[in-house]
Amino acid sequence: MSINIPEGGCFHCGLPNLEGNKYPVTILGVSHSMCCPGCQAVASSIVDNGLESYYEFRTEPAARGDAALDNTLAKLAVYDEPELQEEFVFDIGTDKEIQLTVEGITCAACGWLIEKQLAKTKGIKQVSVNVGARRAMVIWDNNVLKLSQVLRQLKTIGYESLPFQADSHEASYQREQKSFLKKVGLSGLMTMQVMMLAMGQYFDLFGNIDAETTKYFNWISLVLTTPVVLYAGSVFYLSAMKAIMARTVNMDIPVTIAILATYIAGFFTVNKPNAEVYFESICMFIFFLLISRFLEHRSRHKATQISSNMLKHIPVTANLWTGKEARSVLAKQLKVDDLVLVKAGEIIPVDGFIVEGKALLDESMLTGEFEPVTKQVNDPVFGGTINQNGAIKLKVSKTLKHAMVNQILRLQETALSSKPKVALIADKLSRYFVVAVLTISALTYAFWAYQGNEHAFWITISVLVATCPCALGLATPSALTCAMARLNKQGILLKRADALEQLTEVTDIVFDKTGTLTHGEFTIDKSWFADNESASIDKYRSIAKSIELQSEHPIAKAFGSLETQTDLFAVDDLQVVIGKGLNCKIGKNQYHIGSPNYILGKIPAEALSEQQRNELQGANVLLSENDTLVSAFWLRDKLKEDVVDVIKALAPYEQTILSGDTLQNVTHVANSLNIKNTVAEQAPEQKLMYIKQLQANGRSVLMLGDGINDAPVLAVSDVSVAVGNASDLAKNAADVILLNQDLASLLHVINMAKRTKRKIKQNIAWALSYNILVLPFAIGGFLTPWMAALGMSISSIIVVYNSTRLMRNS
Structure with missing residues (x-):
């Protein structure tokens, strides 16, 4: 081993081990003791991923693991309680589905890593990660795996996760937002200071600077750069480590190599006369890269916020009608068939049907149409819409968990997690590109070192920085997220x-x-009856109406307005023959009602005369009794x-x-x-x-x-x-x-599809073109590291900005 662990110390972090052999891990064939479950978990993960050589070549003990891991995992067990799961877990046959908020996702590679690692877990049926929204959709077999084990598996690979809830998800975003701002602010402030000292040396602004003063400036630059490297740049190292542990590559690997290599080289040469250090380039690189990531973070949130904020339209409480008075209860406690009073100006708490009253509702949050809709008895209403005037009572048809707003969000998350071919190609291309960048960088260093160029190392750093494929990784997810957000806003x-x-x-x-x-709002234009007696006509009208009221088909609604003197009949043994009609029994008689082809196929050909067949031309709906045609109806629509x-x-x-x-x-x-x-x-x-x-x-x-x-x-x-x-x-x-029922929305979808495809192609073309064009200049030594950092960051910002243009009208 390259370092000595004090006797009685933790083999992983070197701190005193007060637990003896309670947390052992076998490393390179030898059992070693750890001080806590956190160090044991990290060490085990390193071993399981084939990275044991880390312990052979390390020069310092590792940071201590999560000492409270046992407590953390114990807390996760609470999510296995059925009462708690009722709020956010959906049953899909024998399996269960959940949307998780996942913290720590920084790029598409994070999503790939989570999907790959979770897919190995027995019992998990499907994993889809939406990088833009920082969410994961997981379907698992609850008989094989518990929810707490799913959350635990995510934690062991470095990602904190909790069931998605709008408030907690927003809080998670705000935490990441503050973290980004702190890191951007720190790196920006230090960059200005370090650049000032560097420019003083470059242009000798302070007069003839002697060697001691230069060394002094370099030391100050090192001190100012250190917090930028260790704190502000940590997001890149963590992402790179996760990729390495999963035995893959991502765009943060060349970034990490460039930052750490430049910093370490500067650290060891800072005391040398005429030292060549690039502390200002490190600060600038991290600063620009953080700005592009921050802008990406904000644009993704802005896009997904349009969908996520729909939940904020749902009120926390509702007025449950007890028969005599309204009692305030939590909206999520409402059950099917509960009666709810909604006053003028209030928000509809859940999906239901109006049983009393009439009102104008603003349904723009669902349909994108701002024209109020008149609703009356028996009309459906949806949670989150606004009652603009009139008090209504509604009967709950769906609990809050299954309300349309929640269904829309679930479908939206599933859609965002599914990737089109061009996105999959871009993801694959970016991984290959990273390998190519690392290979080209190594060859560049070998070539210039062989030529004896003293700047070989810095040329290699410039290649790593300039060709970082960050823009390529942003090309498709940023465009898709913005496109879907725009469409969602249009209903x-x-x-x-x-x-x-x-x-x-x-x-x-x-x-x-x-x-x-x-419109699908049919009216009966005319009718025909085999028996023209008024009593017979009224009877068959009533029978047709009784049967059709059992159907949801638009044609069936036309029969609801049929005027009859006879009471409706009790319908038994109803069968729906999709696309053809309905079969049932009324009393002892068998009835069929539906399309002409379906009904005439059940009637003997000789049962109808040629005159009757001519009379029935153009009829939409026929009614037969015991395979005898008794009535026909002509329906019209506009x-x-x-x-x-x-x-x-x-x-x-x-x-x-x-x-x-x-x-x-x-x-x-x-x-x-x-x-x-x-x-x-x-x-x-x-x-x-x-x-x-x-x-x-x-x-x-x-x-x-x-x-x-x-x-x-x-x-x-x-x-x-x-x-x-x-x-x-x-x-x-x-x-x-x-x-909404506006067919013009189809034009919006087609237009957006074309615009999105153009944007993705533009993004990929720009990202590849920039990297290909800048590569010869970097290899040739014409770019300094700070120039490469500036160009790479601008390239990423251009891609994000280009994608956000999809959220505009044209």
């Missing part, structure tokens, strides 16, 4: 980030008709106000209407919009086959839909969009959700 939710990339490759746009191009302009703007794409409605209705809509391709009267499986056929022909398909019957085709399309009034099943299958 557009992306469930996966790579949808932005695929949108730029779309060739065909396929529209469902009902509820997508049209186009959405903005759809004509949207279709014109999408003219470069091949457009198709794919609908289950009759050919007559589909053709009418297609002619109104000048859409040439129409495919009508399609069942869900036929829609699916149509999309697959397009894809088999090499087409890339964007599908827009809203109904339950659209879910299969939304799932199989290259990119799928669910409009604002879509069913939950359609939203679950879609890649993009338009939270």
Whole structure:
């Protein structure tokens, strides 16, 4: 060993060991005693990662580990309590999912490290890290692994983590913000002082400076530089150490080598006559690099804040209606079917349905539309929206944990953690680039040393600094985060980030008709009955209404306004045949109601005369009783106000209407919009086959839909969009959700996808071009370390600034 540990001292940190052999670790085949669980954990991690040689070549004892590790890990066990997990853990079948706030994430390599290390842990099914938001989404098998063990695993690789909560996450950001400001402030202040002394020597501003005075200035510079290196630059060393422990490389490795090598070289030569020291370059390098990281930190937070701050719209308390009076309770304690009183000016605490009253609601925090929406009895309301006037009572439909705001945030986090191909390529490229930088630096030093150049070392440092691929690492995550934040502000939710990339490759746009191009608010235009007696007509109207009220389909809502003299019937054995209709029993009779193709397929051909078939042309909904046709209904819908302009703007794409409605209705809509391709009267499986056929022909398909019957085709399309009034099943299958019903939002998505792709390409091109252009100058010895530091930092700042332009209107 290169150092001697005092007898009775901890083998890791050298401090007195009062615990004897309580914390042993076998290093290089020999058992050594540690003083605490922290030193034992760090030493074990070093051994487990194959870095035992550290103990052979170290010249000083290591810093002491977390002596309170046992207590820290014991505290984590509280997160295994089901009552506590109820607030932030979601059940996914037999598995569990959680969003974690992770402190200490500095770059994309940190996210890669966390994903790689956690993926090795038995019981963890999926890990996705959102570097921009400093969060991790973890899915695990609770029968194999406990939540506290997940948190413990993160802690052992150097990352503090806690379940994501808006307040604690914001506090975590503020802590990191203060830390950045302290380090930037310290390095900036010291840089000015050291630069002043260096300029005095460079230009001999103080007159003829003798050797003793130069040495004195160098010593002052060393003293001023030391806190910058040891404190302000620590963020880079920690990141580099984490990468090395994971047996990979990241951009902070060449940064760390450049800083420490320059500092150590200056430290050992500071006393020599005509000493060549670059303390001002070290300070400037750290200062500029910290500024670029700080700006990146702020821009990422600003982007993710748009989504995260949605939770701040949810009030802490709610007025629970007990039947006689309102009682103030915590919003998160509300249960399904509780009644809540919301007064004028108050915020809706949870999702629910209005059971009493009428009000104007501001839903802009969800939809991006600032026009108030009128809500009345039976209308849905969402937590976080504002009641502008009128008192209402609502029945809770979802607890706060499952409210739309929380669902949006979960989907947003999942989207931000999914990476498109270009992002994966950039991440991989940056790792290769770091290896190339280290290799080129080594070759540069070897060449100039062989040439006998006394500046070989400083030329090598300039190469390391100038070609640091920080800008390359920022190229994609900064652009994606800003793009998704902008879309979120416009009431557009992306469930996966790579949808932005695929949108730029779309060739065909396929529209469902009902509820997508049209309002989906049908009215019954006319009706037909096999028996024209008034009693029979009223009976079958009542039967049709009774059955259709059981469905969520937009067409079914038209029957809610049917006037009948007969009371509604009790419906039994209801079956939904997706995309076709409904089957049920009323009394002893079997009824089928749905599309003409579906109903006529159950009726013998000879049961209908040619005259009846002619009379039924264009009918949307048929009703049969015991396989006998008894009624038919013609429904009409109207186009959405903005759809004509949207279709014109999408003219470069091949457009198709794919609908289950009759050919007559589909053709009418297609002619109104000048859409040439129409495919009508399609069942869900036929829609699916149509999309697959397009894809088999090499087409890339964007599908827009809203109904339950659209879910299969939304799932199989290259990119799928669910409009604002879509069913939950359609939203679950879609890649993009338009939270408002404005179809023009689709144009915003496509435009943003194109802009994002351009920005990412610009960022990568700039980062690579800068590094390639500056490399010959660095290798040739034309750049001093401080010049290289300035150029590298400006390059990173340009990339971040370019990405933030996505958050503007154009």
